[in-house]
Amino acid sequence: MMILALTTRLSPPRPSLSCRSIHIVALGNEGDAFHQDNRPSGLIRTYLGRSPLVSGDESSLLLNATSTVARPVFTEYQASAFGNVKLVVHDCPVWDIFDSDWYTSRNLIGSADIIVIKYNVNDKFSFHEVKDNYIPVIKRALNSVPVIIAAVGTRQNEELPCTCPLCTSDRGSCVSTTEGIQLAKELGATYLELHSLDDFYIGKYFGGVLEYFMIQALNQKTSEKMKKRKMSNSFHGIRPPQLEQPEKMPVLKAEASHYNSDLNNLLFCCQCVDVVFYNPDLKEVAEAHKIVLCAVSHVFMLLFNVKSPADIQDSSIIRTTQDLFAINRDPAFPGASQESPGNPPLRVVVKDALFCSCLSDILRFIYSGAFQWEELEDDIRKKVKDSGDVSSVIEKVKCILKTPGKINCLRNCKTYQARKPLWFYNTSLKFFLNKPMLADVVFEIQGTTVPAHRAILVARCEVMAAMFNGNYMEAKSVLIPVYGVSKETFLSFLEYLYTDSCCPAGIFQAMCLLICAEMYQVSRLQHICELFIITQLQSMPSRELASMNLDIVDLLKKAKFHHSDCLSTWLLHFIATNYLIFSQKPEFQDLSVEERSFVEKHRWPSNMYLKQLAEYRKYIHSRKCRCLVM
Numbered sequence: 062m063m064i065l066a067l068t069t070r071l072s073p074p075r076p077s078l079s080c081r082s083i084h085i086v087a088l089g090n091e092g093d094a095f096h097q098d099n100r101p102s103g104l105i106r107t108y109l110g111r112s113p114l115v116s117g118d119e120s121s122l123l124l125n126a127t128s129t130v131a132r133p134v135f136t137e138y139q140a141s142a143f144g145n146v147k148l149v150v151h152d153c154p155v156w157d158i159f160d161s162d163w164y165t166s167r168n169l170i171g172s173a174d175i176i177v178i179k180y181n182v183n184d185k186f187s188f189h190e191v192k193d194n195y196i197p198v199i200k201r202a203l204n205s206v207p208v209i210i211a212a213v214g215t216r217q218n219e220e221l222p223c224t225c226p227l228c229t230s231d232r233g234s235c236v237s238t239t240e241g242i243q244l245a246k247e248l249g250a251t252y253l254e255l256h257s258l259d260d261f262y263i264g265k266y267f268g269g270v271l272e273y274f275m276i277q278a279l280n281q282k283t284s285e286k287m288k289k290r291k292m293s294n295s296f297h298g299i300r301p302p303q304l305e306q307p308e309k310m311p312v313l314k315a316e317a318s319h320y321n322s323d324l325n326n327l328l329f330c331c332q333c334v335d336v337v338f339y340n341p342d343l344k345e346v347a348e349a350h351k352i353v354l355c356a357v358s359h360v361f362m363l364l365f366n367v368k369s370p371a372d373i374q375d376s377s378i379i380r381t382t383q384d385l386f387a388i389n390r391d392p393a394f395p396g397a398s399q400e401s402p403g404n405p406p407l408r409v410v411v412k413d414a415l416f417c418s419c420l421s422d423i424l425r426f427i428y429s430g431a432f433q434w435e436e437l438e439d440d441i442r443k444k445v446k447d448s449g450d451v452s453s454v455i456e457k458v459k460c461i462l463k464t465p466g467k468i469n470c471l472r473n474c475k476t477y478q479a480r481k482p483l484w485f486y487n488t489s490l491k492f493f494l495n496k497p498m499l500a501d502v503v504f505e506i507q508g509t510t511v512p513a514h515r516a517i518l519v520a521r522c523e524v525m526a527a528m529f530n531g532n533y534m535e536a537k538s539v540l541i542p543v544y545g546v547s548k549e550t551f552l553s554f555l556e557y558l559y560t561d562s563c564c565p566a567g568i569f570q571a572m573c574l575l576i577c578a579e580m581y582q583v584s585r586l587q588h589i590c591e592l593f594i595i596t597q598l599q600s601m602p603s604r605e606l607a608s609m610n611l612d613i614v615d616l617l618k619k620a621k622f623h624h625s626d627c628l629s630t631w632l633l634h635f636i637a638t639n640y641l642i643f644s645q646k647p648e649f650q651d652l653s654v655e656e657r658s659f660v661e662k663h664r665w666p667s668n669m670y671l672k673q674l675a676e677y678r679k680y681i682h683s684r685k686c687r688c689l690v691m
Contacts, residue, residue: 081282082147083275086173088199089180089191090154091213104179104211104267105152107258109140112268135169142275156195170202174278175271178250179211180236188236192244200248207274208250211267212241215256302673307638307665313592313627316585320521320561321430324353327520328428332530335501335516336365336407339389340417343410347421350516351407351499356489357431360461364388364409367498375465385413385457404501419444419454431462490517490559495552502529503540506548510540513555521558524581546577554578557586565590568597568611572619579623591620591628598635607642614648617656633659640664 087105135153142148151169158166170176176199180188216235238254245252251270255262327333327350334348354361359375362368363382370379389408411417422440426433438455445451493499493514500512518525528535535541543551550573557563557578563586565571575590594616601609613636620629636643636652637660643649652660661668 081279082149083142083174083278084172085148085150085175085177085271086169087150087152087177087179088156089178090184090187091179091181091211092154103152103154104213104255104258104263105138105150105177108263108268108271109138109148109150111260111263112272143279146275146279148275156191159195159198167202170199170206171204173206175274176203176206176208177211177271178208178248179213182212182214182236182241182254183217183234185234185236188240196244196247203248207277208245208248209267209270209274210241210245210248210250210252212236212238212252212254213258301677302670304666304670308634308663310634310638311627311631313588313595313631315592316588318561318585323520325425325428327353327516328424330519332519332526333501333516334406335404336409338417338420339408339410341410341412341414343389346411346417347424348406349424352490352493352514352516353428355499356493357427358461359463359465360385365407365499373465375463377460378463378465381457381460381463385411385416385461387412413457415445415450416454416457423454423458426458491556494556494559501539504551505540505542506546506551509548511548511551511555517559522581522583545580547573550574550577554581554583554586557583557589563589565593568594568616571597572616575625575628576619576623579625587625588627591625591631594628595631603639603642606639607645612648613643613646614651618651634663636660637663638665641666 085105091104135151135155135158138148138150138152140148140150153166153169178199180191241254242252244250253266253270255267331348333350335351336349336354338346338349340346351361351365355365355367359368359373359378360382363370363373363378364386373379387410389410411420416423419441422437422444426437426440434455437458438451441451441454445454495511495513497512500514502513502515502518504511504513515529519529520526527533530536546554550570553563553565553570553574554577563574565574571590571593575587575594578584578586578590598606613632617629617632617636620632633656636649640660
């Protein structure tokens with residue numbers, strides 16, 4: 062995944078290349094702190110050796126690299142770019158230069174045309190040390206210099222990194238994408254993620270962005286030189302027009318997740334309850350939901366017949382299930398006559414009286430994400446005074462959360478809490494997505510059926526909560542028809558409700574999912590789809606925008622019709638910024654009078670600039686003069 066903190070994609074004109082120079086300062090160490098001995102060549106060295114726009118043989122790079130032995134805090138590389146532009150790169154992997162030699166470090170930053178800050182995503186300690194101690198120093202020394210932040214490496218000891226540009230989850234022991242983007246915002250920098258230093262990431266991503274800023278730096282130097290240069294005797298005519306920068310695109314802020322609070326509130330609202338726990342004296346203790354309990358525990362999967370002992374093949378889990386719980390289906394059970402005759406909740410007797418006395422706290426711990434061990438231990442201590450009994454209850458909870466076939470990894474509660482402060486079962490619920498296990502409602506879509514679970518739907522969607530608990534036909538029906546939505550879109554919608562994440566296949570599917578989210582009033586999913594569409598359009602180069610079959614005006618009208626105000630405003634700015642492309646498309650005529658007025662007012666380049674450019678070209682041809690810029 063590549064994330065660019067650029068509001069628009071511009072293709073600047075190739076500068077007039079005379080004998081000039083570009084100074085690049087690279088700060089930070091992109092190597093893994095625990096495997097530095099065997100890491101490949103660094104980011105800068107790899108780019109200089111592979112970029113087709115940079116010339117310089119290996120011997121010259123080695124000569125320049127070894128010529129700085131007297132000052133080992135940085136390595137200097139020299140090469141040629143764009144044919145005759147001198148490229149000087151100072152690579153400083155050690156941040157101590159800011160402490161040991163402030164004069165040199167200040168001069169390096171002050172003379173830089175481009176600054177590259179690089180770090181390894183698996184070295185979170187060094188990242189925070191740099192962010193807290195050295196980034197404030199760099200901010201004070203910056204003077205409108207473009208900055209590139211390169212997050213290098215693949216996150217280890219965790220799931221494979223998500224390719225979705227919308228994923229903002231914290232990666233625990235690694236430096237997350239969110240932290241990198243936040244650092245880029247503080248510096249006004251461009252943020253890149255490079256999972257490896259191969260041709261794909263170096264050439265297409267890092268090289269493309271670096272060369273863009275190199276051309277910008279050359280253009281800026283040319284502009285400054287032209288301002289200082291006096292008019293020659295052979296040229297006393299009009300000045301060439303200056304192309305202004307396009308307006309900044311509106312910033313879309315993502316809505317914060319309330320996934321954990323939704324499922325936590327499900328425990329207290331007592332809706333869609335399908336299991337009731339009793340103490341050994343057959344008195345009701347707590348109510349719960351099978352789907353949530355099975356999402357975190359194989360003990361409950363075994364208890365509710367989701368899995369068989371042959372599927373689990375772990376004697377400790379089977380023994381824990383038999384020792385702690387028993388299902389009571391006796392029709393003469395106290396209170397059974399008051400239960401709903403249609404589909405009464407399953408009655409579960411907790412055999413262990415000590416464990417049963419703390420069951421309400423244990424359920425709250427599970428519904429809160431099953432990671433807040435210290436809070437659970439404090440709650441148990443308030444009810445159980447003996448420290449040995451407290452440890453016994455905690456051990457039983459750990460056995461409930463044990464993974465089959467593995468040694469219990471939850472022995473150190475504090476370590477586990479610090480390592481995984483995330484929802485324990487947000488991905489486990491995906492196991493039940495579109496599966497008949499424990500399903501209590503079936504949606505009928507386009508002639509096919511999709512099973513689901515009322516508890517999750519009620520917790521995550523207010524419209525469905527009202528539908529299943531109000532005086533509606535759906536409240537008593539098992540089979541519910543769904544109209545106006547395709548099966549693929551509805552499955553993506555359910556995936557978000559179950560896992561709090563989604564990854565549309567493209568812009569069209571994202572818009573369909575946005576319409577579905579608007580229909581069920583799930584605002585955060587709408588924002589995610591808006592952000593996905595914006596990210597996809599921003600990443601398209603001008604040629605692809607000109608040749609794509611997507612009707613951008615139709616997209617704008619759908620966004621307005623479905624009350625997606627942020628997306629519709631952004632699309633209007635996007636059309637105005639890329640006026641020369643979209644004004645040539647037939648759908649441009651479908652814009653309303655108000656929309657056309659907005660686009661014409663904010664168009665880039667402006668109509669005034671185009672007129673001035675035409676006059677300047679006419680003047681140049683009439684005088685047969687040589688242009689001083691082009």
